[in-house]
Amino acid sequence: MEESQKIRLGISIGDINGIGCEVVLKTFEDARMLDFCTPVIFASNKTITQQKNDLGIDLTFNGVRDASQAVEGKINIVSVWKEVPQIEYGQATKEGGAYAIQSLKAAVQALKEGTIDVLVTAPINKNNIQAEDFKFPGHTDFLAQELKGxxxxxxxxxxxxxxxxxxxxxxxxxxxxxxxxxxxxxxxxxxxxxxxxxxxxxxxxxxxxxxxxxxxxxxxxxxxxxxxxxxxxxxxxxxxxxxxxxxxxxxxxxxxxxxxxxxxxxxxxxxxxxxxxxxxxxxxxxTAGLDKVRTSPDHGTAYEIAGKGQADESSFKEAVFTAIQVFRNRTEYLELTKNPLQKQKTRRAS
CATH class of the missing domain: 3.40.718.10 (Isopropylmalate Dehydrogenase)
Structure with a gap:
């Protein structure tokens, strides 16, 4: 990542029937958040547009084919699917789990490829995510397999x-x-x-x-x-x-x-x-100990309030800030440990 670039922050949207999309959208409804990072949401333009309309949130998006094309100062969306899934707020459906995993896998792949710098995951349902190609009790176990550490x-x-x-x-x-x-x-x-x-x-x-x-x-x-x-x-x-x-x-x-x-x-x-x-x-x-940075809010899908506009985005916003700060701390730490003599020279010069 160039020094002048903002941290490119990938987002997996979690269960589309839960409050994941809502807390993501509410977080970036505050335009000041774009001063801290360049968000890249892995979902689809149509799904995110439907969610924002249902919730009465006024936001504009920038569609990109790949996270590497994300534009600073905009909320970017990588369309992982083309179809329009049926959203059933508050319901733990098989489809809701399937799209959550599609979003997660695409985001993790981008993280591994380096087209995003950090990943923030919205909540999933541990039951409806289970599939032939996904048999993990949650995000942490999947990330442990996909990433090093x-x-x-x-x-x-x-x-x-x-x-x-x-x-x-x-x-x-x-x-x-x-x-x-x-x-x-x-x-x-x-x-x-x-x-x-x-x-x-x-x-x-x-x-x-x-x-x-x-x-x-x-x-x-x-x-x-x-x-x-x-x-x-x-x-x-x-x-x-x-x-x-x-x-x-x-x-x-x-x-x-x-x-x-x-x-x-x-x-x-x-x-x-x-x-x-x-x-x-x-x-x-x-998720500490891995070669990439991933955070998430400390709550679940909250089906009982999904689609009602009642979700509090505080924890998701904190997850964004934590991912950014950890990435900066880690980058600085790795630079200094790679070249400790440079640190001493800088101190003497100052």
Whole structure:
């Protein structure tokens, strides 16, 4: 990307029967957003036009065949399909899932090819996206396959950052899934992301326990003592500032989380319930650890309000800003680590 160019931000529209298109359109209804990036929506002119008319949103679009043709100062649309799909707001249809996947695949391909710089994904329905060529529980698992790196589901809202050891698996499978190798991989990925993507030089990471009260010295399960504690000690001895395991029930309520740059939760709800409670709908889901930047809002398809014009675009807008900032931080980090001597010369010259 040339220095003078704005970041080219790709958008997959999610389920066409949910609030995905609405939060995208409302975000860029604010013309100032075009000062920060060049949006490229992967859908079709006709579908987006129908959505904006249904919602009473006044926007104009620029149709392009390929993301590389996107024009700065305009909302660009790459037409992934030519037909006009039937939109059934609030309904989890097979067609809604199929178009969500078409949009996602086209956007990810553009990301891999470098015709967009970052990707922001609108919400999908994990049930109706399932197909012969798409058997993933969500965005994160698909992106982990398509892009290089070790993925980490990382929820961020200002200084609050919560990652997950395990994400979309059943609670009954959590303890068995958590191994020393998994802990090492996730902690290393989190530490690298905090340095590279968030500009934190010496990040401090807290690990939450698997069992209530972190097992209470083996009284309520042995996993914390036998798996978490030795692995945390091993990582700490190698120079990673990782601490724990902490009892999850009081960790956030006592504000202990404010002493750390990030928290690694053992499983989905252990991390996301406090995160969403504290972030008030402005949180962002960031897929850390991959060679490309992808974010999404922290909410789902919200079928119950789809098509009614009631959706709040705050989280999607935050996802846009987070993607832009992470991309800038990462670009700067990679430049400086490639040529650390240049950094020293620049400082001396100034």
């Amino acid at each position: 070790e993925s980490l589901m990382f929820m961020v809202a200002d200084s609050l950052r919560v990652g997950l050891l395990t994400d979309h698996i059943a609670v009954k499978d959590v303890a068995q899934a958590i191994t020393p190798k998994l802990i090492r991989n996730k902690v290393v990925t989190m530490e690298k992301s905090l340095k590279m993507d968030f500009g934190i030089r010496r990040p401090k990471i807290a690990l939450l326990g698997i069992n209530p009260h972190s097992g209470d010295n083996g009284t309520i399960g042995e996993e914390d003592d036998k798996i978490l504690k030795p692995t945390i000690q091993e990582l700490f001895n190698k120079g990673t500032l990782v601490y724990g395991p902490y009892s999850a029930d009081s960790f956030f309520g006592s504000n202990t989380h404010k002493n750390f740059d990030a928290i690694l939760a053992a499983y989905h709800d252990q991390g996301l319930i406090p995160f969403k409670t504290l972030s008030f709908g402005k949180g962002v889901n960031y």
